[in-house]
Amino acid sequence: xxxxxxxxxxxxxxxxxxxxxxxxxxxxxxxxxxxxxxxxxxxxxxxxxxxxxxxxxxxxxxxxxxxxxxxxxxxxxxxxxxxxxxxxxxxxxxxxxxxxxxxxxxxxxxxxxxxxxxxxxxxxxxxxxxxxxxxxxxxxxxxxxxxxxxxxxxxxxxxxxxxxxxxxxxxxxx
Amino acid sequence: xxxxxxxxxxxxxxxxxxxxxxxxxxxxxxxxxxxxxxxxxxxxxxxxxxxxxxxxxxxxxxxxxxxxxxxxxxxxxxxxxxxxxxxxxxxxxxxxxxxxxxxxxxxxxxxxxxxxxxxxxxxxxxxxxxxxxxxxxxxxxxxxxxxxxxxxx
Numbered sequence: 001x002x003x004x005x006x007x008x009x010x011x012x013x014x015x016x017x018x019x020x021x022x023x024x025x026x027x028x029x030x031x032x033x034x035x036x037x038x039x040x041x042x043x044x045x046x047x048x049x050x051x052x053x054x055x056x057x058x059x060x061x062x063x064x065x066x067x068x069x070x071x072x073x074x075x076x077x078x079x080x081x082x083x084x085x086x087x088x089x090x091x092x093x094x095x096x097x098x099x100x101x102x103x104x105x106x107x108x109x110x111x112x113x114x115x116x117x118x119x120x121x122x123x124x125x126x127x128x129x130x131x132x133x134x135x136x137x138x139x140x141x142x143x144x145x146x147x148x149x150x151x152x153x154x155x156x157x158x159x160x161x162x163x164x165x166x167x168x169x170x171x172x173x174x
Numbered sequence: 175x176x177x178x179x180x181x182x183x184x185x186x187x188x189x190x191x192x193x194x195x196x197x198x199x200x201x202x203x204x205x206x207x208x209x210x211x212x213x214x215x216x217x218x219x220x221x222x223x224x225x226x227x228x229x230x231x232x233x234x235x236x237x238x239x240x241x242x243x244x245x246x247x248x249x250x251x252x253x254x255x256x257x258x259x260x261x262x263x264x265x266x267x268x269x270x271x272x273x274x275x276x277x278x279x280x281x282x283x284x285x286x287x288x289x290x291x292x293x294x295x296x297x298x299x300x301x302x303x304x305x306x307x308x309x310x311x312x313x314x315x316x317x318x319x320x321x322x323x324x325x326x327x
Binding site for chain 2: 002061062063064065135136139140141142143144145
């Protein structure tokens with residue numbers, strides 16, 4: 001059984017209640033079609049579980065097969081610096097077919113980010129490093145493709161279609 | 175599988191239509207041998223695509239990764255180009271599966287390599303092995319743990 005390494009910490013982008021009984025971590029790639037399919041499923045699950053669920057997204061770009069994935073990940077981290085990680089995360093998944101640099105910059109403007117600041121952060125080595133660190137933590141945790149999920153620190157290899165995934169998560173609350 | 179502590183059997187196999195790789199020439203480097211059933215498995219969960227993203231991490235550990243299957247050098251060439259792989263895939267093609275057999279990871283029934291990993295040290299001695307369940311991408315956490323363990327000695 002693969003264990004999440006390192007555990008969720010202050011460097012992570014998190015949604016939901018910090019003290020929620022269920023912690024769900026996704027390793028995802030913004031250009032991966034399967035992650036795109038998982039995106040609305042996770043939204044529904046978050047809505048249904050409410051403050052029972054804490055959701056964390058970590059970057060796992062497969063940049064050789066998805067040439068825009070790394071820059072898309074960096075764009076979300078740049079948005080995070082303006083406290084809009086999730087807005088960018090959502091917008092990118094909703095516009096997965098256009099993730100070139102120009103589009104990413106346009107999305108930042110659309111989300112009313114400070115465009116100059118965003119463009120400058122986008123070039124910062126620290127943000128590229130954060131994405132690389134996420135990737136490395138993924139491979140150390142046993143991520144073998146995207147999306148990969150960890151529930152309360154353990155890798156979940158079950159079905160992530162909405163009904164079975166929700167049933168599984170709800171069973172943990174009993 | 176061959177046990178840790180065993181000297182890895184040497185071999186020479188085609189990496190491209192005009193290039194062969196001999197294991198003993200890699201002495202001084204750690205080598206990750208990734209035996210896998212076949213080219214062209216699905217993309218997002220593909221084991222070779224994952225290792226392709228990890229070359230920087232492997233190189234930090236002085237390790238080279240090599241994929242081995244019974245596909246021909248021409249098939250490997252097309253697969254490598256399609257997936258933009260930056261590490262060699264070796265063709266255990268003629269006599270078919272001979273190297274996989276020497277490493278005890280040949281599936282006679284399917285006529286393919288099993289999905290199996292070996293990590294060799296700088297002297298070409300096996301330090302870690304892993305046989306993955308059928309159809310399961312083993313990821314790389316075991317490889318990274320093995321490389322880290324080797325750093326302690």
